[in-house]
Structures are given as C-alpha cells and as structure tokens.
Amino acid sequence: REPIHYAEVFMIAYCARRALSHSHNAGAQMQTLSNFPATRQAGLDLLSKFSPQAGPDYARGRNFDFGPNQPRFVSGLSPFVRRRLVTEQELITEVLKQHSADAAEKFIQEVFWRSYWKGWLELRPTVWQTYQTGLRGAWNAIQTQDGLERNWRTACMGNTGIDCFDAWAKELSSTGYLHNHARMWFASIWIFTLRLPWELGADFFLRHLLDGDPASNTLGWRWVAGLQTVGKTYLARPDNIKKYTNGRFTPTGLATKAVPLTGPENPPCGTLAPANPIDTALATGLLIHDEDLDLTHINIKRLPFQATAILSSHSTITPLKAADHVVQFAQGALCDTLGRLPAANSAPHTVKDVYDLIAWAQTHGLKQIITCYAPVGPIADQLTQARKLLAEQGILLVTVMAPYDRMTWPHATRGFFRFKDNITHFIAQISQRK
Numbered sequence: 001r002e003p004i005h006y007a008e009v010f011m012i013a014y015c016a017r018r019a020l021s022h023s024h025n026a027g028a029q030m031q032t033l034s035n036f037p038a039t040r041q042a043g044l045d046l047l048s049k050f051s052p053q054a055g056p057d058y059a060r061g062r063n064f065d066f067g068p069n070q071p072r073f074v075s076g077l078s079p080f081v082r083r084r085l086v087t088e089q090e091l092i093t094e095v096l097k098q099h100s101a102d103a104a105e106k107f108i109q110e111v112f113w114r115s116y117w118k119g120w121l122e123l124r125p126t127v128w129q130t131y132q133t134g135l136r137g138a139w140n141a142i143q144t145q146d147g148l149e150r151n152w153r154t155a156c157m158g159n160t161g162i163d164c165f166d167a168w169a170k171e172l173s174s175t176g177y178l179h180n181h182a183r184m185w186f187a188s189i190w191i192f193t194l195r196l197p198w199e200l201g202a203d204f205f206l207r208h209l210l211d212g213d214p215a216s217n218t219l220g221w222r223w224v225a226g227l228q229t230v231g232k233t234y235l236a237r238p239d240n241i242k243k244y245t246n247g248r249f250t251p252t253g254l255a256t257k258a259v260p261l262t263g264p265e266n267p268p269c270g271t272l273a274p275a276n277p278i279d280t281a282l283a284t285g286l287l288i289h290d291e292d293l294d295l296t297h298i299n300i301k302r303l304p305f306q307a308t309a310i311l312s313s314h315s316t317i318t319p320l321k322a323a324d325h326v327v328q329f330a331q332g333a334l335c336d337t338l339g340r341l342p343a344a345n346s347a348p349h350t351v352k353d354v355y356d357l358i359a360w361a362q363t364h365g366l367k368q369i370i371t372c373y374a375p376v377g378p379i380a381d382q383l384t385q386a387r388k389l390l391a392e393q394g395i396l397l398v399t400v401m402a403p404y405d406r407m408t409w410p411h412a413t414r415g416f417f418r419f420k421d422n423i424t425h426f427i428a429q430i431s432q433r434k
Helices: 005-023 026-030 040-053 054-059 076-084 090-098 105-122 125-146 146-157 161-176 180-193 198-208 214-225 238-244 325-337 353-364 378-392 403-411 414-421 425-434
Strands: 284-289 305-311 368-372 395-398
Touching: 040 076, 040 090, 040 368, 040 378, 054 105, 076 105, 076 161, 076 238, 090 105, 105 214, 105 403, 105 414, 125 146, 125 198, 161 180, 161 198, 161 403, 180 238, 180 284, 284 325, 284 353, 284 414, 305 325, 305 353, 305 403, 353 378, 353 395, 353 425, 403 425
Parallel strands: 284 305, 284 368, 368 395
Antiparallel strands: none
C-alpha cells in the first residue's frame, strides 16, 4: 500500500500541474488513452470527435484490434464514463444528434451493456463478495505454491511465449487500455490455456485498466469462464484472432476446448435500495468519490455544504498496488471535479478510512453526509461500513442514486437480450430529461 500521506500530496501536485496537461489532439486516441487528461472537458472533446463515427463505421470496425498506435474504430471514452466525467446520457444524446437510433444501434447497445452489468451486480451483490473470497484464496495459493506463483507472474509480465497474449499483457500494463475483443481472448487464454485462477486475471485487469469497473470486469471474466451464463464459455480461436487482428497474430498451442468452471449458483435477483431523504436543516458535508463524479443529481447548489471530503477506490480495488496510470487518472478525475465546484466547496479533506471519515465529520460538526450512490464495489463496501459507524455517532449518510441508474438497473433481472427490449424506452426517457 502507498503511504496515506502520499494521496494528499499527490492531489495537491496533480491539481497544480493539471493546466499543463490540457493540450491534446485527435491523434492521441490512436496512441494511448493515458495521453488524455482526466478531465470532463477532455472527455467531451473526445465524444465530439468520435460521435460522427458512432454509426455504420463503428459497427463495421468495432471488433478489429489493429494494435497500439494504430487507428481504432472504438471511442476510447470508457475511462471517462467509468468515473462519470462524461455520463451515459451524454453519450447517447450526442450520438443521436449525428445518427438515427438504428444506424448507431451497435454503439448504443455497448453503452447499455455497461449499465446492464452494473444493474445485474447491483441486484446480486453477493457475486462481488464471492469474487473477493475467491481472490483471497487465490492469493493464498500463490504464496504457498511456487509453480502457481511462477506461472501467474509469467502471465502478468507477458512472458508466456504466446505472442498475442504477451503483446496484450504488455500493452495493458503500459497503456491502461486493451481492446474489448482482446480482453475476451486474453481472459480465455488465461483460464483455459494457462489454467490460472480467473480471479487473478480479473484482478490483473482491475490493477491496470483505466476503465476497470467492478461490475463489467467481474461479470465479463465470469462469462468467459462459464460461470455467468452457466455452462456457456468463450474459447479463443487462432482463426478468429488472426482475422480480427488483421493478421498480426496466428497463435499456436491454445486450448481447443473450454470446459466451464464450476461455482455457486447465481443468487436470486434482489431489488434496489429505496431513495434516501435529505434533511436540508442539518449541518451537511459533501463526500465525493471516484465511482460517480456526476454531481448533478445531488444538486449541490441547493445545499449549503459546510465541508467537502474525497474518497478514492484505487487503494482498495485490488490487494496489490494499482498501476500508476490508474491512480493518476482517478486522482486527476477527482481533482477536475473539485475544480468545477463552487469555491466554498473546493478545499477537500482526503479520507484515509471510515474512521477518518467519522473524525472529519465530527471536526466540522456535521449531522449529515451526502454522496453519490456507489455501485457494488470497493467504495460501496466502505460506505456500508461507514453508514453503521456514523449512525452510532448520530450522523446520517445519505447516498443519492443517479436517475439513469434507477431507470436502468431494475431491468437487469435476466439476460441482456431481455434488458435490450427496454432500450427504446430508455432513450425516450433520456430525451425527455434533456
């Protein structure tokens, strides 16, 4: 773990030099996403540049991975959406200015896939807990089994001898990006060819992906392994890899069968938590976390916050240290959000843990803390613990769920294709809210 004081020093330093990072050009998307400053404006600029290509061009080219520094047909927007520097509604609204819903169907569906995964996990949070338990078991095994530790390290460093896999491991580690199709191939090779625990692969992604999201990542790896849609696996095939990498790779020695892994049955579908009431008469503090930096649904102008604090997920999302580019993007996104707050709210306290949160609230005489709702993941785990401890001190923790999430997540009760039937309705609701 990095020392606690480093987060505060880094936040000050990052914010001080943020203005120096704003210059970027359209070609940056073709290089590495980490070239982009972690700001809302950078995300909006990228959306504006991409949206003309979000129709038939995206549909034709989205599955091709031409490699680092090569043209891509995907948007590169996922790190900004992951932190909600740019929202899903903004993606859909901007794209529909350029294309009909039919012409942009594939891109729009990809936006809603993200919402579906989040909703599915939100309605079944024990799947995240099961993953965490499995990950702890895998780490214990690494510490006691030399062969497993060696094979895991070889895979993470990209030294397996499987050319495509090694190239993807190094691309991910150095850039924070991996094409979605490559993520599926990588996960399949990790599980069925290298026979490594899937939880370790999911953790490798979360440590390095700029858009690493607990829901999409966990459930995507489960889907490849045959745990999500029980019995249905994804097998990385050399001919498929050759086709969609434009002949860059024709790997040999890959598994020819993908026998589904076994695990607990999927839990029954639950329901969303009800909305929390806000008491405007209470002394109130604002808590900002990097799971959702869209503060519009909190309506901060209406509430006179007496103090502001920030909470980042990068130190708790993985048992190991997250990659520097992941930490920097998360901190930069928090910094950018702070910079867009009214001046009275812009001097934050960096929360170290739930006990530090309580001490901060007591120092400022707070009786209520308001924050954006955190979907299932490390921030939600911390807030669950904090809510109980704060209540014991007479302090309310109010989480405000985005209307978009409350609209979409309840429909993630079955598979995506059932969820997809609601997309027309979702788009209509988004249009009405503009």
